[in-house]
Amino acid sequence: MSASKLPRRLAALLLTLLGAQSGTALAGDIAVRAGVLHTGTGESFSPGVVLIRDGKIAALGPAASVTVPVGIKLIESAVATPGLIDGRTVVGLSGAMNQPHDQDQLERSAAIQPELRAIDAYNPRERLVGWLRSHGITTIHTGHGPGEIISGQTMIAKTAGDTVEDAVIRPVHALSATLGEAAARHHGRASPGNRSKAVAMLREQLLKAQAYAAERAAAEEEGKPPPRDLGLEALAGVLDGELPLVVEVHRHNDIMTALRLAAEFDLRLVLAGASDAHMLVDEIQAAGVPVLLHPTMMRARGPEVQNFSFTTARKLLDAGVPVALQSGFEGYVPKTRVVLFEAAMTLRHGLDFQEALALVTLSPAAILGIDDRVGTLEIGKDGDIALFNGDPFEYTTRVTGTIVEGRQVALYEGEDL
Amino acid sequence: MVHRITPLASVAAAVLLGAASLPGAVQAATTAFAGARVIPVSGPAIANGVLLIEDGRIAAVGPRDTVRIPENATVVELAAGQVLMPGLVDTHSHIGEMAGADRSAPIQPEVRVLDALNVRSSGFKRALAGGITSVNVMPGSGHLVSGQTLYLKLREADTIDDLLIYNADGSLASGLKMANGTNSRRDPPFPGTRAKSAALVRQAFIKAQEYRQKRAAAEDGVEPPPRDLGLEALVEVMEGTRIVHFHSHRHDDMMTAIRLRDEFGFRMVLHHTSEAWRVAEEIAEAEVPVSLILIDSPGGKLEAMALDAKSAPALERAGAQVAFHTDDWITDSRYFLRMPAMGIRAGMSSQAALEAMTINGARMLDLEQRVGTLEPGKDADFVILSGDPFSVYTRVQQTWVEGVKRFDLEDPDDRLVAEGGLGALVDDDGANHVHEHHGGRQ
Numbered sequence: 001m002s003a004s005k006l007p008r009r010l011a012a013l014l015l016t017l018l019g020a021q022s023g024t025a026l027a028g029d030i031a032v033r034a035g036v037l038h039t040g041t042g043e044s045f046s047p048g049v050v051l052i053r054d055g056k057i058a059a060l061g062p063a064a065s066v067t068v069p070v071g072i073k074l075i076e077s078a079v080a081t082p083g084l085i086d087g088r089t090v091v092g093l094s095g096a097m098n099q100p101h102d103q104d105q106l107e108r109s110a111a112i113q114p115e116l117r118a119i120d121a122y123n124p125r126e127r128l129v130g131w132l133r134s135h136g137i138t139t140i141h142t143g144h145g146p147g148e149i150i151s152g153q154t155m156i157a158k159t160a161g162d163t164v165e166d167a168v169i170r171p172v173h174a175l176s177a178t179l180g181e182a183a184a185r186h187h188g189r190a191s192p193g194n195r196s197k198a199v200a201m202l203r204e205q206l207l208k209a210q211a212y213a214a215e216r217a218a219a220e221e222e223g224k225p226p227p228r229d230l231g232l233e234a235l236a237g238v239l240d241g242e243l244p245l246v247v248e249v250h251r252h253n254d255i256m257t258a259l260r261l262a263a264e265f266d267l268r269l270v271l272a273g274a275s276d277a278h279m280l281v282d283e284i285q286a287a288g289v290p291v292l293l294h295p296t297m298m299r300a301r302g303p304e305v306q307n308f309s310f311t312t313a314r315k316l317l318d319a320g321v322p323v324a325l326q327s328g329f330e331g332y333v334p335k336t337r338v339v340l341f342e343a344a345m346t347l348r349h350g351l352d353f354q355e356a357l358a359l360v361t362l363s364p365a366a367i368l369g370i371d372d373r374v375g376t377l378e379i380g381k382d383g384d385i386a387l388f389n390g391d392p393f394e395y396t397t398r399v400t401g402t403i404v405e406g407r408q409v410a411l412y413e414g415e416d417l
Numbered sequence: 418m419v420h421r422i423t424p425l426a427s428v429a430a431a432v433l434l435g436a437a438s439l440p441g442a443v444q445a446a447t448t449a450f451a452g453a454r455v456i457p458v459s460g461p462a463i464a465n466g467v468l469l470i471e472d473g474r475i476a477a478v479g480p481r482d483t484v485r486i487p488e489n490a491t492v493v494e495l496a497a498g499q500v501l502m503p504g505l506v507d508t509h510s511h512i513g514e515m516a517g518a519d520r521s522a523p524i525q526p527e528v529r530v531l532d533a534l535n536v537r538s539s540g541f542k543r544a545l546a547g548g549i550t551s552v553n554v555m556p557g558s559g560h561l562v563s564g565q566t567l568y569l570k571l572r573e574a575d576t577i578d579d580l581l582i583y584n585a586d587g588s589l590a591s592g593l594k595m596a597n598g599t600n601s602r603r604d605p606p607f608p609g610t611r612a613k614s615a616a617l618v619r620q621a622f623i624k625a626q627e628y629r630q631k632r633a634a635a636e637d638g639v640e641p642p643p644r645d646l647g648l649e650a651l652v653e654v655m656e657g658t659r660i661v662h663f664h665s666h667r668h669d670d671m672m673t674a675i676r677l678r679d680e681f682g683f684r685m686v687l688h689h690t691s692e693a694w695r696v697a698e699e700i701a702e703a704e705v706p707v708s709l710i711l712i713d714s715p716g717g718k719l720e721a722m723a724l725d726a727k728s729a730p731a732l733e734r735a736g737a738q739v740a741f742h743t744d745d746w747i748t749d750s751r752y753f754l755r756m757p758a759m760g761i762r763a764g765m766s767s768q769a770a771l772e773a774m775t776i777n778g779a780r781m782l783d784l785e786q787r788v789g790t791l792e793p794g795k796d797a798d799f800v801i802l803s804g805d806p807f808s809v810y811t812r813v814q815q816t817w818v819e820g821v822k823r824f825d826l827e828d829p830d831d832r833l834v835a836e837g838g839l840g841a842l843v844d845d846d847g848a849n850h851v852h853e854h855h856g857g858r859q
Binding site for chain 1: 713715716717719747748749755758759762809810836838839842
């Protein structure tokens with residue numbers, strides 16, 4: 001893994017120059033020497049060193065092979081892993097207080113509102129963002145939550161940054177959809193009143209978006225200004241494969257409905273939650289659909305989710321289905337889950353350490369399509385690192401620091417820098 | 418009239434019916450569990466230890482070379498890496514489709530959880546899967562007084578009677594649930610402020626004091642007052658036979674609860690106590706036991722914004738008695754052993770964390786003579802773990818209640834409950850509950 005000194009210095013110099021030119025706010029130089037350095041690729045170094053220059057990983061490997069330049073801050077840690085990734089959350093739109101003024105993850109005025117952007121509601125200084133950050137989570141896929149047929153857009157952000165512009169790495173990632181009981185009722189409107197109606201409404205809207213896309217293409221061909229409809233524009237993005245459709249769905253028949261819709265409209269479907277996925281492993285595998293699995297310790301309350309299994313991650317992995325963990329949405333206490341804790345619980349249900357780590361690092365990065373930047377510790381990737389004083393998944397271990405793009409952004413759980 | 422089954426009698430009945438006819442029934446009059454690391458909690462851990470049980474009770478505990486195992490005993494050999502420790506005591510749970518007071522009034526001490534539990538709910542099986550053997554099932558926190566709680570042993574049960582615990586005087590082992598702070602604040606007749614909440618509680622207890630005096634006077638030949646179920650329960654509280662389990666989060670609310678306790682002389686356990694770290698010294702000074710819950714993040718409501726696991730070490734340092742609880746469904750009983758590990762994460766000692774799962778909970782339910790440690794004469798309530806109790810890699814393998822195996826990870830039905838899946842949960846709390854995505858309260 002070790003590069004010869006000259007090219008590395010040149011690379012570091014180049015990176016510094018590039019960083020200076022682009023004026024990256026989060027840029028930083030830092031090095032971590034860990035008793036055990038888990039790279040997330042399956043390779044670990046004991047001890048290992050990772051060197052971050054200008055926010056990016058410049059070198060890593062066995063401690064003896066990596067020279068930390070004079071003047072670079074060196075942090076010692078018992079264990080280090082790639083910064084953790086939350087496959088799906090509403091944190092930042094949903095706040096800790098759980099009062100109307102800090103709950104922006106679900107707009108109840110209509111069943112289908114693809115035009116709602118996550119960046120217009122994300123609060124980067126929300127306490128729960130800090131909570132996740134101080135527990136080693138450096139990247140979140142967040143945005144509008146479950147509860148309406150299409151509740152809005154999602155985004156991908158780093159957990160550091162004082163403004164959404166600082167934090168965001170992909171302003172629009174996906175549209176957030178819901179099938180089943182949660183979308184079909186409890187909204188106080190006449191429609192949708194049941195599952196069939198909800199699906200009919202969604203199909204109708206997707207057909208409208210198809211027509212809209214055709215109309216827009218025709219207008220562009222004729223050199224006329226295209227019609228603008230923010231909602232249909234976003235749906236058109238789903239239809240042309242630009243945006244994934246992340247569908248929160250739990251019951252087995254609703255999962256099949258999601259697969260049916262994906263086939264009909266050739267959607268880039270991502271299943272989220274997916275309590276009953278363990279009953280449909282073959283179907284999900286055949287459809288080639290990834291799963292942002294519900295939190296391991298999601299409360300099994302109610303007919304939608306009561307058949308979930310702690311062993312689903314194992315079953316999906318065995319079938320070759322891409323699977324990552326999400327912290328999901330909590331309506332009460334605790335107001336957010338922490339994927340570090342959720343991944344830990346898979347260890348007693350059939351996953352080994354590297355598999356559990358992948359559920360909250362490389363797998364979500366790959367499913368979200370950001371694995372060129374984050375998810376593992378490799379040269380050129382973002383310098384996002386979580387530090388621990390022991391086995392990361394033991395509850396008796398603490399996170400002792402979080403680094404985002406070479407900058408230490410948390411020192412200790414619950415304590416921000 | 419409640420049909421009474423003492424713990425001993427129920428074990429005797431199981432023995433008479435025979436092991437073959439009752440799944441998980443007593444396998445022998447005397448059984449020795451040998452070879453595991455035995456954590457009695459009342460003393461240091463014993464490598465290669467023996468737990469000897471007889472007729473549902475603990476006969477002996479100690480190192481293998483010091484415990485005499487009778488010749489007729491069944492010997493269960495355990496691995497050196499396994500851990501055998503007391504059954505866990507959950508001081509605060511809502512399993513079994515429990516129900517308490519309704520919306521008609523803020524103070525309803527006459528309402529009993531006893532009259533609402535569904536013993537066939539898989540909530541009890543989830544608790545066993547988590548290693549819980551004794552549990553205090555409580556009504557919710559949406560009232561100043563939401564009713565009478567119920568202390569249960571998780572025995573084999575066809576009816577609620579099979580789970581009950583009786584005090585020496587024949588009364589049911591049961592507490593009283595109270596709450597302050599925000600959950601119990603609503604539109605009238607509920608209080609709208611903290612001061613009103615306290616005033617309503619004080620008025621109710623003053624009424625109970627008067628009732629108690631009239632009852633005492635009746636013994637001298639005066640006509641007794643008509644029976645009042647609610648006041649009877651409050652009198653039991655003031656007489657110390659019924660412990661108050663007081664839901665409280667904010668530091669000032671906890672001090673209010675202590676003030677009420679001192680005014681009316683009741684015995685009280687503080688529950689949840691998000692901000693206990695702010696008044697740990699005061700709590701210890703007042704000698705009020707605390708049953709803590711540690712969860713994954715703060716917030717969810719305003720009074721839990723300052724929730725911090727550092728309450729656990731703060732209370733320990735201050736010398737307060739600390740237990741943990743699940744508050745199931747807030748945390749799932751199947752993962753109760755996360756709680757002590759999280760306490761240790763925050764700085765609690767291992768011994769305090771062990772006590773917080775066992776003997777301290779027993780003390781808070783007046784059950785410390787029967788459960789909470791592995792000591793001769795106590796109920797044979799214990800769990801067998803695959804390893805260190807605080808490790809995330811460890812699984813609960815077996816749970817025994819009064820000498821009866823009530824959970825076995827090797828049993829397919831039990832395993833289904835432990836791991837989840839189609840049909841794992843039956844009549845569990847909230848089976849008809851909507852999985853809300855927009856701020857549903859529990």
